[in-house]
Amino acid sequence: MSHLSRTLPIKRAAHVYLVRDGELLLVEERMDDGSIFYGLPGGKANPGESLADAAVRQVAVETGLTVTDLRFVSLLEGEMLTGTRNECYANFGRFTATFHGDLDPTDPEVVGVKWVPFAQVEGLIRYGPPPEVEERNPLIWVPTRDFLRGEARTYYPI
Structure with a gap:
């Protein structure tokens, strides 16, 4: 039997590209398996x-910076994550934003905040099996790659 309609939970999130002298700010978070995951603040x-x-609030908590x-x-x-328990829309x-302040994360999940040269950002990305971390989905990183190349589009279907 096919489902003509279904209700998906909606996941809304915001992330910020903070740039300084050819570097992008990334947050380091420790995953449940002990590995380090690099992501955008937000x-x-x-x-x-x-x-x-949400972007302003989350950046403040994860980095200490005011945007x-x-x-x-x-x-x-x-x-995203169709067919898993984390299925969502x-x-x-x-x-992007102007920012000031000192790096001082207060989010307990953040173990570090790091300025990374554009050329090194993609080398830090680890793709993992969903549903562990949605941000490890390669589609989530395509917009970041485009942004770093100066080719960001305004809309990305995922």
């Missing part, structure tokens, strides 16, 4: 919270 939006507000003048870069949208916003 994260899930709370119910009723805009993606922009201002948020500028929209890309929207990633589509079904994703709305991910990507922004």
